[in-house]
Structures are given as C-alpha cells and as structure tokens.
Amino acid sequence: MKKIRILQIVRKSEGGIKKHLLSLVRLLDKNRYEVAVLCSFDEKTQEYLKRLGIAVYNVGIGDGLSLKKDYRAIRFVQKAIYEFKPDIVHMHGAKASFVGRIACFAMPVKTVVTVHNFANYDNMNFYKKKLLLSLTKVLDKKTHQFIAVSKALKEDLVVNQKIEKNKIKVVYNCIDTSFYEETTLNLKEKFNLPQDSFIVGSIARLIPAKGVQDLIKAASILKNINAYFFVAGDGPFKEELQKMIESLNLKDRFFLLGYRNDIPSFLRNLDLFVLPSHEEGFGISVIEALNEGISVIATKVGGIPEIIQDGVEGILVEKKNPEELANAIEKILKDEKLRKNMSVKGKESAKKYSCDKMTEQIQQIYEALKGR
Incomplete structure (x- = not known):
C-alpha cells in the first residue's frame, strides 16, 4: 500500500504546540504515513526528529507580518x-498556517490547520491587521479541515472567523512524558526550605x-x-517579573x-499547581x-473548564484577580x-488524554481527506 505523505509545518515554539507536534509525529503509523517536518526547532529537537526517520526542512517563520521575510518563508x-x-500539508498555529496556506494555495494538496490558541492582534497596526484578516478569510475558505484543541477554540472559530462547524473537529492534546528528562530534583533541599513548608508551582512562558x-x-x-512559589519557564517578560x-x-x-x-520531576515537588492565564487554548x-x-x-478561560471541574479536580478562578487566586x-x-x-480525581481524569487516542483521531482525519 502506498504511504500517505504528510508535511507538518510549525514555527519555533517551546510550549504546547511543540509538545503536540512531537507526540503526533512520534506515534503516527510508520507503515501508513511518511512524514516530513518544516520547522526552526533547535538542533537537538531536529536530530530527534531525524532519528525517528522524519525528513526535516529547517526554515524560520517569524511573528507578525513582514512582506520580505514571509515571502522568503512562503517560497x-x-x-x-x-x-x-x-498528499496532505498539516499546519500548526496561526503564523505557520498563514504562510503555509499561501504556499499551498494553487497546489494539488489537502490542507489541515490545527488551531492551538486564540487569535491575537494586539501588537499589530490597523493596516497590517486588516490585510491579515482579509487574507485569512480567503485562506479559511480554501482550507480542507480545521482541528481545534478545545471546544472553546472551535466555538471561537465558528463565531469570530465564520468557519463552518462541519469543517472543524475537536482533538484534545495529550500527556506525553517521553521527551522529558528524568531528574532527582528536590526543591526544598536545593533552596534550603523548611520541610513543613508548601510548594506552589506553575509552568508558563513568561509573557x-x-x-x-x-x-x-x-x-x-x-x-x-508557609508557602514558596516556583515558576518553570522562560520568556521576554522575565526581567519585569523579577523586578516585581x-x-x-x-x-x-x-x-x-x-x-x-x-x-514531571518538577511537578512531583509541588503541593499545588497554579495556571493563572488570561487566555489559554487548552492548557x-x-x-x-x-x-x-x-x-x-x-x-x-478558553479550554481550561473542559479539563477542570470546579471543586472536583481543582478550583477555577476569574482571570486577572490576584485576591481570588490567593483565597483559592x-x-x-x-x-x-x-x-x-x-x-x-485528577489522576483519574488525566487518563482521558491519551496520546494514542489523539493520534488515532488525527489519522482518521488524514484518511478521510485522502479519500476525498
């Protein structure tokens, strides 16, 4: 049987998008699919992909709109x-799908876009935003299939981008610890903290x-x-947060x-995990x-209430409300x-987010597209 050839396109990232992509390409049926990844991941990640037998095309896809850089990426x-x-080009995230869909516009390939986050135009001037929205509207109509990583994102696509419901499938992300390092991290020992203290932690890009x-x-x-707070993650907001x-x-x-x-080693040190996001596609x-x-x-916010039932696996609070957060x-x-x-309750609930299940759902989408 001839293999279905899938080109995955993603911009550089270190969060959920990267985790999702690595899980997907690792688990796709190698007897059924031949996969290539177009990305600008670090050298270690690219070598990992190559060891999986995946062809890697190294290209940078930047933020925002830049006619010169975007044209180069499209070419x-x-x-x-x-x-x-x-046979299928599968794009992850807003910018990768923008560049990728323009590149695919007149080509005989099926296109899939996975939407991981809510659209954000805050840092874009009026004219660039108007151009981007106009082009996106045209590209949306030409896209064969959308995947949303939460029901909240699907609803946003329907309401705000006017995409037909039957073109969007919800496929939740999964838990995949295979590419993490296992360490003997002991935060109380490392930071000389009292043994009877609590440790509260978070994982976040610092934006x-x-x-x-x-x-x-x-x-x-x-x-x-008697609590100490630790955040794992980096980002451009780090210096300002440290000053605070x-x-x-x-x-x-x-x-x-x-x-x-x-x-995983970091999480095992915690008595409580906090995600105080203002927006979150899935979490x-x-x-x-x-x-x-x-x-x-x-x-x-976003897809979080689809994961956490308030008072069952955890507590849900309003965003931008430090007092309510402190009380919780x-x-x-x-x-x-x-x-x-x-x-x-949380450990039981986490079993729903199987990588095998996620991969099987996406493979079904590929099969349906190939059959069209």
Missing part, C-alpha cells in the same frame, strides 16, 4: 512541497498573557502562609527557574499536573483532605 515552503510531494504577575501578587497577599518579585519583597519566596526539560500543563496527582487552581491557594493548602480528594 521555501513551496520548494519543500515540490521536493517532498505531500503577560500567562498571568504570572497575578500569581506574584497573590503570593504577596499570602505572606502568613523584588519590589514586593518576595525574592526569598518566589523563584523563576527558567526553561526546564524535567517537568497542556494542567493535564500534566493532574497526571502527577497535583491539585490545580486555574483561571476559567489558601483554601487548598489549609485542607489536606481536599488536596487528597482532588489528587485522586
């Missing part, structure tokens, strides 16, 4: 399509939309609680650890925390029975 994608000859600033403010409210930590006299209680590739770090039996507090943290830390109940 490179077209060259990769001519060379690899895919304003992830809401780490709200967690810092919540920590400043909780000065009488120091200005609130939290430098001995609140620590920014930077990027880490030992997330893969939440299911990673549930999988480790960690109670969760998260904002009720105090409630869980002071109630050991509640934490244990949430831990049990």
Whole structure:
C-alpha cells in the first residue's frame, strides 16, 4: 500500500504546540504515513526528529507580518512541497498556517490547520491587521479541515472567523512524558526550605498573557502562609517579573527557574499547581499536573473548564484577580483532605488524554481527506 505523505509545518515554539507536534509525529503509523517536518526547532529537537526517520526542512517563520521575510518563508515552503510531494500539508498555529496556506494555495494538496490558541492582534497596526484578516478569510475558505484543541477554540472559530462547524473537529492534546528528562530534583533541599513548608508551582512562558504577575501578587497577599512559589519557564517578560518579585519583597519566596526539560520531576515537588492565564487554548500543563496527582487552581478561560471541574479536580478562578487566586491557594493548602480528594480525581481524569487516542483521531482525519 502506498504511504500517505504528510508535511507538518510549525514555527519555533517551546510550549504546547511543540509538545503536540512531537507526540503526533512520534506515534503516527510508520507503515501508513511518511512524514516530513518544516520547522526552526533547535538542533537537538531536529536530530530527534531525524532519528525517528522524519525528513526535516529547517526554515524560520517569524511573528507578525513582514512582506520580505514571509515571502522568503512562503517560497521555501513551496520548494519543500515540490521536493517532498505531500498528499496532505498539516499546519500548526496561526503564523505557520498563514504562510503555509499561501504556499499551498494553487497546489494539488489537502490542507489541515490545527488551531492551538486564540487569535491575537494586539501588537499589530490597523493596516497590517486588516490585510491579515482579509487574507485569512480567503485562506479559511480554501482550507480542507480545521482541528481545534478545545471546544472553546472551535466555538471561537465558528463565531469570530465564520468557519463552518462541519469543517472543524475537536482533538484534545495529550500527556506525553517521553521527551522529558528524568531528574532527582528536590526543591526544598536545593533552596534550603523548611520541610513543613508548601510548594506552589506553575509552568508558563513568561509573557503577560500567562498571568504570572497575578500569581506574584497573590503570593504577596499570602505572606502568613508557609508557602514558596516556583515558576518553570522562560520568556521576554522575565526581567519585569523579577523586578516585581523584588519590589514586593518576595525574592526569598518566589523563584523563576527558567526553561526546564524535567517537568514531571518538577511537578512531583509541588503541593499545588497554579495556571493563572488570561487566555489559554487548552492548557497542556494542567493535564500534566493532574497526571502527577497535583491539585490545580486555574483561571476559567478558553479550554481550561473542559479539563477542570470546579471543586472536583481543582478550583477555577476569574482571570486577572490576584485576591481570588490567593483565597483559592489558601483554601487548598489549609485542607489536606481536599488536596487528597482532588489528587485522586485528577489522576483519574488525566487518563482521558491519551496520546494514542489523539493520534488515532488525527489519522482518521488524514484518511478521510485522502479519500476525498
């Protein structure tokens, strides 16, 4: 049987999109599919893909709109399509799907777009935004299939981008620890913390939309609680967040650890996981925390309420509300029975997010497209 050739296109990222793509290409049926990835991942990740037998095309796809850079990227994608000859081009994220779909516009390939996050035009001027929206409208009509990683994202595509419901399938992300390092991380020992203290943690790219600033403010409210706060992740907002930590006299209680590739080990140190995002397409770090039996507090945004039932696996709070967040943290830390109940419910709930299930659903989409 002739293999179906799939070209995956993704821009550089270190969060949920990257995790999703690596899980997918690792688990796709090698007897049925031949896969290539067009990306600008770091050298270590590209070598990992090549060891899986995947062809890698290294190209940078930048943020925003840049006629010169985007034209160069579009031409490179077209060259990769001519060379690899895919049956299906599967694009991940807004910018990769913008560049990729223009490149595919007049080519005899089927196109799939996975939407991982809500559209954000905050940093774009009026004319660029208008151009991008106009082009996206045309590209949406030509796209054969959309995948949304949450029901909330599907609803957003229907309401705000006017995409037909029957062109969108919801496929949840999965828990995949195979590409993490396993370490013997002991935060209490490493930071010389009291053994009877609580550890509250988060995993986030350090940008304003992830809401780490709200967690810092919540920590400043909780000065009488024997708790220490750790955030795994890096990003352009790090320096500003560090200044906030120091200005609130939290430098001995609140620590920014930077990027880490030992997330399961990090999570096992926690008594409580907090995701204070202002927007979130799905929230893969939440299911990673549930999988480790960690109670969760998260904002009720995007796809989060599809993962967390308020009061069952965790507590949901309003975004941008440090006082409510602080109250929820105090409630869980002071109630050991509640934490244990949430831990049990969370671990059970996490079983739903199987990588085999995710991959099978996407393979069904490929098969249906190939049959058209």
